[in-house]
Amino acid sequence: MKLRNKLKLATASVMIALGSLLPAAVPIFAQDRDPKLTVTVKGAGYVQVSEKDSGKSKFALTSSPFEATVPKGTLMDLNCIGDGQVVKELSVNGEVQPLDYGKEELSFEYEMPGKDAAVNVIFEDQDAASLKAKTATQDDTAVQTENEETRAENSVKLPDTGQFELRTEQEKALDQYSQGDYESSLQLRKDMVKTYGLEDYVDNDWFLTDAFFDEFGPYGTSWGGMLILSPKVKKDYEPKQEAVIAKAAGSVIKFNEHFWHYSGGYMTAGSWDVSTPSHGTQLAFCANGMQAPPPTGTAIDTPVKQNNENLRKALYYGYNGPQNRLTQYSSAQQVVFTNDLVSMSTTGNCISKGIGGGWIWNQYVSSLWNQLQTWPSPPADFVAYIANTHGSGMNWQGITTPYQPLAYGVFEQQTGHLGIVKSSSIPGISDGNDNYDLKTAEYTLYSDAACTKAVKVFRLNNVGGGGKVYDGPYAFPIGTYYLKETKTATGFALDPRVYTVKVEATGVTHPSGAYPNWKDFEVSDIPQSDPVDVLLSKVDNGTGQNRPQGNGSLANAQFTFKFYVGKTPDLNGAAARTWIMKTDQNGQVKLQDTYKVSGDAFYKNSADKPTLPLGTLVIQETKAPAGYYLNGTKYTVKVTGSGTSETVKTYNKPIVREQVNELILTKAQTGTNTGIPGTIFTWTKPDGKTEDVKTDDKGQLKLTGMATGIHRLKEKAVMDGYEINPEEFSFEVTESGITSKTDVAGKDMAFVAGNTNGQSAQLTVSDKVAAGRLKLIKVNEHDKKLPGAEFTLYADEACTKPLAVKTTDSSGVMIFDEIKDRTDYWFKETKAPEGYRIPVDSRGEPHVYKLRAEYSPATGTYDFYVDGKKYTVQDTHGPVHLEDENGTKVISITVINYTSGRLPETGSSLTMLLGVAGGLLMIVGLSLGKKRKDIKK
Numbered sequence: 001m002k003l004r005n006k007l008k009l010a011t012a013s014v015m016i017a018l019g020s021l022l023p024a025a026v027p028i029f030a031q032d033r034d035p036k037l038t039v040t041v042k043g044a045g046y047v048q049v050s051e052k053d054s055g056k057s058k059f060a061l062t063s064s065p066f067e068a069t070v071p072k073g074t075l076m077d078l079n080c081i082g083d084g085q086v087v088k089e090l091s092v093n094g095e096v097q098p099l100d101y102g103k104e105e106l107s108f109e110y111e112m113p114g115k116d117a118a119v120n121v122i123f124e125d126q127d128a129a130s131l132k133a134k135t136a137t138q139d140d141t142a143v144q145t146e147n148e149e150t151r152a153e154n155s156v157k158l159p160d161t162g163q164f165e166l167r168t169e170q171e172k173a174l175d176q177y178s179q180g181d182y183e184s185s186l187q188l189r190k191d192m193v194k195t196y197g198l199e200d201y202v203d204n205d206w207f208l209t210d211a212f213f214d215e216f217g218p219y220g221t222s223w224g225g226m227l228i229l230s231p232k233v234k235k236d237y238e239p240k241q242e243a244v245i246a247k248a249a250g251s252v253i254k255f256n257e258h259f260w261h262y263s264g265g266y267m268t269a270g271s272w273d274v275s276t277p278s279h280g281t282q283l284a285f286c287a288n289g290m291q292a293p294p295p296t297g298t299a300i301d302t303p304v305k306q307n308n309e310n311l312r313k314a315l316y317y318g319y320n321g322p323q324n325r326l327t328q329y330s331s332a333q334q335v336v337f338t339n340d341l342v343s344m345s346t347t348g349n350c351i352s353k354g355i356g357g358g359w360i361w362n363q364y365v366s367s368l369w370n371q372l373q374t375w376p377s378p379p380a381d382f383v384a385y386i387a388n389t390h391g392s393g394m395n396w397q398g399i400t401t402p403y404q405p406l407a408y409g410v411f412e413q414q415t416g417h418l419g420i421v422k423s424s425s426i427p428g429i430s431d432g433n434d435n436y437d438l439k440t441a442e443y444t445l446y447s448d449a450a451c452t453k454a455v456k457v458f459r460l461n462n463v464g465g466g467g468k469v470y471d472g473p474y475a476f477p478i479g480t481y482y483l484k485e486t487k488t489a490t491g492f493a494l495d496p497r498v499y500t501v502k503v504e505a506t507g508v509t510h511p512s513g514a515y516p517n518w519k520d521f522e523v524s525d526i527p528q529s530d531p532v533d534v535l536l537s538k539v540d541n542g543t544g545q546n547r548p549q550g551n552g553s554l555a556n557a558q559f560t561f562k563f564y565v566g567k568t569p570d571l572n573g574a575a576a577r578t579w580i581m582k583t584d585q586n587g588q589v590k591l592q593d594t595y596k597v598s599g600d601a602f603y604k605n606s607a608d609k610p611t612l613p614l615g616t617l618v619i620q621e622t623k624a625p626a627g628y629y630l631n632g633t634k635y636t637v638k639v640t641g642s643g644t645s646e647t648v649k650t651y652n653k654p655i656v657r658e659q660v661n662e663l664i665l666t667k668a669q670t671g672t673n674t675g676i677p678g679t680i681f682t683w684t685k686p687d688g689k690t691e692d693v694k695t696d697d698k699g700q701l702k703l704t705g706m707a708t709g710i711h712r713l714k715e716k717a718v719m720d721g722y723e724i725n726p727e728e729f730s731f732e733v734t735e736s737g738i739t740s741k742t743d744v745a746g747k748d749m750a751f752v753a754g755n756t757n758g759q760s761a762q763l764t765v766s767d768k769v770a771a772g773r774l775k776l777i778k779v780n781e782h783d784k785k786l787p788g789a790e791f792t793l794y795a796d797e798a799c800t801k802p803l804a805v806k807t808t809d810s811s812g813v814m815i816f817d818e819i820k821d822r823t824d825y826w827f828k829e830t831k832a833p834e835g836y837r838i839p840v841d842s843r844g845e846p847h848v849y850k851l852r853a854e855y856s857p858a859t860g861t862y863d864f865y866v867d868g869k870k871y872t873v874q875d876t877h878g879p880v881h882l883e884d885e886n887g888t889k890v891i892s893i894t895v896i897n898y899t900s901g902r903l904p905e906t907g908s909s910l911t912m913l914l915g916v917a918g919g920l921l922m923i924v925g926l927s928l929g930k931k932r933k934d935i936k937k
Contacts (some may be wrong), residue, residue, distance in 0.1 A: 721857025
């Protein structure tokens with residue numbers, strides 16, 4: 001590229017860049033309502049555009065076309081400069097100008113006409129230009145001759161009979177295609193391809209390729225049942241998406257084929273999506289059915305307004321028209337009939353008149369054509385346009401003709417500008433909470449109240465002030481539209497309403513100064529939330545039920561609720577709102593003011609009911625109910641969005657298990673595990689009230705669900721045989737446990753503290769067995785009571801620790817009191833009665849007796865041991881037996897002394913045995929003495 005050209009290109013780029021930064025710069029062309037000049041560039045190069053002899057210029061680049069209004073008659077200089085490429089073509093409004101192409105620089109002088117002008121400059125490589133120049137010398141006739149020669153070489157012999165007809169086997173094949181079955185008719189296709197010499201035009205499944213339609217056009221398959229070779233009738237056919245470069249005046253951006261099948265044949269028709277600078281994309285129909293259908297990519301001239309009443313009616317009441325009157329027919333039939341009505345309106349002729357003897361015309365279209373004459377005129381602002389097309393092809397008769405001109409209708413009204421602004425209807429819920437995002441909402445504007453004809457989708461992803469989002473404004477013809485939300489915003493309910501929106505000549509211009517007849521239409525969405533009924537439920541941990549144990553209550557527990565907004569909140573930070581709530585008698589907390597102790601106001605939904613927004617709730621008990629410990633567990637519950645309704649049900653209430661406080665008192669006999677039933681204690685509560693409580697048959701009682709504070713227990717009554725424990729026990733109940741306030745050491749008590757982990761407090765109060773008595777009866781061998789015998793009771797076997805000294809009274813009886821349960825005692829005679837001596841054992845020592853009593857009044861047992869021999873409550877007679885004196889147990893032992901012979905040890909078991917033997921000897925001796933006296937007599 002020459003240095004001069006590079007400098008020019010750099011200068012052009014800089015000027016364009018400056019132009020984008022300095023919109024207020026003085027224009028080089030008049031900026032009024034004159035016609036517009038557009039210069040576009042394709043390839044490596046640029047165009048310097050200037051008014052002749054003005055000295056001022058602007059540039060058109062590939063990435064930045066030139067556009068400006070230019071007064072009619074102005075002489076324009078267009079200097080085309082290539083960047084390593086040469087000028088291939090320069091066209092004005094689609095017409096190629098006769099210039100000396102193939103050069104790197106080319107100048108073109110152009111006088112501005114009274115209408116808009118579009119200049120397109122194409123640059124290409126030098127070699128490609130030479131080839132193109134050579135090819136361009138061939139005219140249309142030569143091209144057609146070459147095509148015909150190519151067909152002859154390929155031996156293609158297309159049928160020329162049976163147009164739009166189908167034989168039975170061909171109809172069957174089409175039915176199979178509609179089910180996705182292409183295999184059953186494979187042989188039929190193969191035979192047809194070979195018959196017509198189409199081997200070079202089919203794919204592996206023996207369907208025609210794009211090369212066939214490029215050469216023979218869409219009507220190439222209309223003869224001889226060749227429709228079965230078309231891939232366009234397959235169930236899974238998807239048209240190839242072609243990238244179409246928009247031409248200055250317009251383009252066909254899509255050719256749509258429609259097939260109407262009937263018995264014995266079919267009819268095909270087209271509709272076209274055309275793109276025009278003035279009307280955007282419109283659906284068009286053929287304005288001359290005798291000509292060839294234009295394919296996708298065909299350039300069109302600037303559409304021309306038509307003053308043809310029948311054409312306006314055909315477009316207004318036909319397929320896709322504002323008031324379609326053909327809806328009783330299938331879509332394909334509607335397209336066929338609309339094309340024929342449009343063609344009749346413009347040429348007085350149509351395809352259906354010539355096909356199959358005109359039966360479609362006779363059966364359908366002629367009647368519709370006659371009706372069309374009576375239909376009301378469309379609204380005055382409904383305008384018909386026709387655009388001529390460039391090129392030629394094969395028409396339905398197999399004749400090469402120019403491409404059909406295309407017709408479409410539009411409403412031409414004064415335009416207004418409409419923007420959509422959206423906000424939250426309850427900003428107190430959604431503001432500052434990223435669980436809600438209005439920017440994801442979409443609204444669709446429709447031209448009909450049924451919301452079936454979309455005009456524009458508003459994507460509200462622009463953020464405005466006050467938390468609002470918006471899209472637009474956009475230009476629309478003045479009229480009535482219908483607006484509906486078609487994609488809900490994240491975290492919000494879908495707006496169910498259909499809004500009637502009027503685009504009007506408001507006379508108001510947008511603050512930017514760019515949009516006349518402007519207005520913003522405001523809508524709002526309701527944020528989703530969960531109007532929870534029960535926030536939590538408390539149950540007793542032991543029973544799993546919402547009923548308290550003992551004197552406890554599940555009511556009036558207090559919980560602190562902290563609500564955090566956002567998807568990932570800092571749960572250790574400050575909460576958005578905090579509430580302290582209390583439970584009712586059923587242990588429930590509900591989202592109601594009557595349950596609130598203190599805290600912030602509740603969030604409210606659209607029905608003004610308390611609700612929870614999307615977010616996170618942290619719950620912790622801060623005050624236990626009466627009779628229960630404090631539950632320190634933290635519960636975290638999330639509320640998430642779901643569905644498209646305002647109300648969600650995603651809150652999962654926690655079940656809080658409460659541990660009741662409990663003290664288990666066990667009344668036991670001292671030194672044993674024997675429980676004492678029926679023992680009565682006086683329970684003094686923190687409020688000073690008292691209550692008598694009694695142990696059960698196992699000697700236990702439970703105090704459950706106690707009030708917090710200091711409690712006292714004191715034994716009041718116990719069953720016979722026991723001594724009342726005189727000590728009072730004091731304990732404190734708190735939310736975290738039960739502790740003793742009494743030092744139990746030396747008081748026949750034991751205590752284990754209770755805690756929140758389910759450990760009940762344990763108190764054991766022991767009662768001693770009431771002291772028994774030892775009764776010693778001193779007699780001689782004649783059963784004579786012996787007073788004056790002295791016995792000493794000892795605490796040790798060595799008899800060094802005397803406990804008591806007693807002497808038998810005149811009846812020979814003495815009693816030792818305070819014989820304690822499960823205590824070993826020793827006693828011996830320490831002074832014999834007058835005339836007797838203290839018995840001794842085999843060692844000559846005074847005999848020492850051992851005594852032990854084991855009494856359990858609760859079980860009714862009384863075992864005692866004398867010198868190791870066991871006696872029970874059954875032993876109520878004999879020298880050693882048990883007596884009962886008004887509930888006091890008395891161990892009775894009879895000790896015998898002898899008056900003659902060798903005295904045995906007094907009080908020993910041998911003494912008792914000898915006493916019995918001595919008695920017998922005395923009886924024998926008395927008997928013998930009497931006999932002697934009788935003999936002497």
